[in-house]
Amino acid sequence: MIPGVTIYEILTVTTLLFFIGVYGFVTRKNLISILLSVELMLNAVAINFVAINKYLYPDMLEGVYFSVFIIAVAAAETALAISIIINLYRLVTSVDVNVTETMKH
């Protein structure tokens, strides 16, 4: 619990972060940038877990556990995503989502 800071303020910050992530996710065309935005969103959510755990249920640690899981999953996901991106780049020499649409066919 941070003295002088209410949960509202924390959640406001995380909400802003989350929607900045959304904005980036939708507007960006580059796959790596999209992945960056996803990371932003994931972190915003992780903070939420932690903050709510601390402010509402300080005696428990579930929020922390989930944050750890999120971080772990994010790490795995990023590693895999980047390997895919690199492989894709080899194939089509581009990481633009519009170009990679050819995969649909």
Next chain:
Amino acid sequence: MEQIIFYILSLIMVVFAIASVTSRKILRAVVYLLFVLIGIAGFYFLIDYNYLAAIQLTVYAGGIIVLFIFSVLLIHHIESKLEVPSLGRRLLVGFGSLVGASVTLFTIWSHPFNVAENSTKATEVADIGRGFLSYGEGGFILPFEVISILLLAAMIGAIIVAKGTRLTQKN
């Protein structure tokens, strides 16, 4: 004191987040994201979860960002600029995000949170470790193990995918 630090951190996070999603150079975007992630780690420190802050720093700031930078370096010329989406799209999505944010904020602010006052219980790393490894009631041993397998699988998968064609061709 903590209040001021929080505000500074918040400001840094939001500003660099915006910079990260709008920057036209990918490497800068990654660096801006690094700042955001460090800000989050600071936030964890503030909130007195030191362990989490440490993980945040090592895994995110240390691992993931490095991965990003490597891949960016592999794929892009450092000076190459990202394509900017059309103004209409940016406005539309920006407006949408703004509406979404305001709706969420409105919901948050109008919700009476039942804040538990006066809890001073310090969090120890040992507690977290015990929680992860407990197989009693409320224990997280199963998800913990699943995550470890997931990480392993992701690792192998990443190697295979990245090595790609040659491995699969042999089969």
Next chain:
Amino acid sequence: MDILSLFVIVPVLTVLILVFAKDLKQARTIALIGGLVQLGMAVNLLFEYFKERALVPTSESPMLFVKDYIWFENFNIHYTIGVDGISVAMLILTSIVVLAGVFISWKIKDLPKEFFVSLIVLATGVYGFFISIDLFTMFIFYEIAVIPMYLLIGIWGSGPREYSAMKLTLMLMGASALLLVGILGIYFNSNADGGALTFNILEIAKVNIPFEAQKLFFPLTFIGFAVLGALFPFHTWSPDGHASAPTAVSMLHAGVLMKLGGYGIFRVAMYLLPLGAIDWSWFFIILAVIGVVYGALAAIRQNDLKYINAYSSVSHLGMVLVALLMLNKTAWNGAILQSLSHGFMTALFFALIGMIYERTHTRDIQKLGGLLKVLPFISAVYIIGGMASLGLPGFSGFVAEMNIFVGAFQHQDLFHRVATIATISAIVVTAVYILRVVGIMLMGPIKNEEFNDLPPSTWFERYGLYLLLIPIIGMGMAPLWLSDMILDSLTPFIARF
């Protein structure tokens, strides 16, 4: 093994063996043997039916050879099969047309194995449909019959085949959606008198489904089947579909598949929802009579042989629908005879059109002429078919149409009278378009020098034609046994009205 299930098993076995066929020769031989076995079974069934019927009168058991296997217990879905005189007649029709179709496709060029497989899968669906007593099983067989059509037209067709195949499939699928709603409606009302929900037609026939439900579900079921029976204005798939389809498929489609419509209407919509039928008959009579006159008139102005035949089918099948809606035994008898007769005739026509097209590479009657001189056999059969189609005595069409007219005339009110007279007037128009084709295409001078040395008909083509001609003439010459068999089977139906 019961003799009815064989009608599903034999085609399935044929398909399984066909999968191993290597080339056209093997494929067609297997298909031919399969077709012959089916024809044999159908004829055998006829005799068995007569034998069994002599012991068990219709009043005791409307269906014979009934077998019942539980299929999906939770919804009380059974695989229930059985036949009465109507289904026996339909089975014979199917087996003959399938065999004739195999003969006509004797020299199919592309993908022969796949072609015969699709053809026989279609036949399986039709056989299954005619023997089912369970609504759900019936519906499944219906779908089995309709789906291969898309492939058959889409792959082996000619002209704008994809458009036609798509149109046909979409319209029939749309219809089966309506039909499914209708069938489910019947199902969920089948416990109206207490008891369990059931799909069994014979069980449902004992239940008094409330009038409101009948009124609601009759049109759904009726239209669902009538689209297949080319009810105006849902007939438009038929000219395009037939024009694009390969010969054997047109034969099977017009000859057999379209009969599913009339049969389904009779067996499901009218038998299970009699009050709905009475309530709605005026409306559908109007549509059907329009179809009769309109199909005939539209046929006058067509130049493509297949279009002429397709519109003529609209007209003839319109008569089936009119007759069904007249709600008396004579007209129903006529409707069923007309279904059979039209099945044979239209299959014959499509076979002939296929042969003519194969030789001259055109179906435009304005470009053809004097074929009687160069293709005497085919032309003579065409004339005979034409005479049968315009209801000449001595052929099946006459027998059927007379029953329809006499039956339709039993109603004394002005509405039915006008409908009847309009329907009868179609025979004049039919004569006009048949003679137009005969006059332009078969008679007259030869319009194209190349036609002088067209190859004559081959033995398998002749077998196919004979196979179809025999029942047409047989029915026309000695209709008594057939019409009595059908009349007898109609008693449970008339008891519902």
Next chain:
Amino acid sequence: MDFTYTILIPLIPLAVFLILGLNALKIKENVAGIVGVLGLLASTILSFYTAFQYFFKVGKVDGVYQTFVEKTTWMNFTDTLAIDMGVLIDPISVMMLVVVSTISLMVHLYSRGYMHGDQGFTRFFAYLSLFSFSMYGLVLATNLFQIYIFWELVGVSSFLLIGYYYTKPSAIAASKKAFIVTRFADFGFLVGVIMIGFYTGTFDFVTLNDPIALQDTASPIMQNIGVTFMGFSVITTALVLIFVGGAGKSAMFPLHIWLPDAMEGPTPVSALIHAATMVVAGVYLVARLFPMFHFIEGGIALEVVAYVGGFSSLIAAVIALTQYDIKRILAFSTMSQIGYMMMALGISGYGGVEGLGFTASMFHLFTHAMFKALLFLGAGSVIHAVHSNVLQDMGGLRKYMPITNITFLIAALAIAGVPPFAGFFSKDEILAAAYESNQLLFWVEWIVAGLTAFYMFRLYFGIFWGKERVYKHAPHESPLSMTLPLMFLAVVSAIAGLVPFSQFVSPDLVGYTTHIHMDIAAMSVGIGVLGIAIAWIMYKKETTIADKITSAFGFFYKWTYNKFYIDELYLFITRQIIFKRIAQPFAWFDKNVVDGTMNLIGNTTVDISKKIKGAQSGKVQDYAFAFISGVVIVIMVFIYFMN
């Protein structure tokens, strides 16, 4: 007496038809001819044997001719209504058997010569056999439906024979016209038959024609006599409709247009079908149902028959005056003579001498069949020699074709009503009957008799006398196979009038004696001779009188020459109205409106799906945005509306 064997009379030609028809391409000409002739000979012998048995041995019991019926059920409509097939033996059916057999046999014999060397010889004989089969079946029919069945079969054999020269466009058109016009008439017939079946509960002739039941309103067949349609009893309506069918086949105005065109067929066919047998089927049909026509509502339907017959005979005779195609002249003459028969039936009463009209009609049918067949066969012989149908190409042929000349003259005298030839007796009876019951019709027919004599002799003089033309090949007499039937028929035409017909054929089956009505005979012979005399003056030598008269009557001549433009009227109705204004729009409507609607539904679906497909871009970002927007919207809904 068992007349079951008469079933063989139609079945033998059917067998011949099957044999020849199935092997039309294999059987040689002379074999086909012999098989055909022998088959028909067998039928003819059986017919004559039947006639002998019936009229002289077993037919008459207590002075009344009995009706013998042998039948079997062919198809059941309802529990009470069924179609039977069988044979019905009574005076008129036996009389018709004789007529059909005689003419058909003669035509078969004649055709062997006439069609010699034709490519489709076997086919021709197959068709002839088919026709004989159908005609016998029609004659022997036991009920209305059976007669309808064979009616149609006769129609189709007529169609096949008219279109025999199937590469000739005019023959195709004529065959189509004949079939469709008679089919249209049969539509009326069929409705009439169904009405009779529905309202009386039977199709059976014996039941329907029972005079006692017809006069008793309580009898089952009269149960619906009270049901009316447009002021008439439904049964009267039905009878009129049946007469429409008969009028179609017998070429009564206004359904006569097919008959002149039907002359496109080979001449023996014209003689057999379009002169002697099939075209009188309408007369036979009315005669078959005569008791019904007579008793139902006092014979209103019969009056229709009388006036239609009378008018047809007049109009046909007038048209025949101006035609040049010799077969068409004979065709119009046929129409005119059938009009006579119809008229005679129409004015006839029922019992005893009252039934003179009926007897006369049947008598005229009999004699007319003989001399008209002779005329056609003679015309065929001429055409065979000259290779033309047109009167202008002929003249002076008497020197080249003596037998044809004499036989033709006998037939012409017979049709003109000159005693003692057959036509005189039958025509005299008709006129006498008309005189008794309807003066107007009598005078009409009297004038027609004069016109007939005139145009027949215009034809005769035109062919055999008049100016001699230049022929490419010198005309020669036809071979014996053709002249033999001519001579036989000439003999019959000369003496057939002496048969005491009223003894055998009368509506009430009793029989009575007639005598020649001297006053009427004098009048009819007078006008006949006058007609012949005028023709003699105008056409025996080449004169210009005809041309002068023609120009004097300019407008009227043009109308009659063009057959009063009735063909053009029909053409206008079918081409312009039915084809162009009805069928064409229907086809258009189907292609564009009905199909268009269906396509519109399809295309709209496709368009919508394309638009939706645009949204379904495969871009995860767009999905995510949509998803998040959706979530936001759902939350908003929850916030603002759920609370």
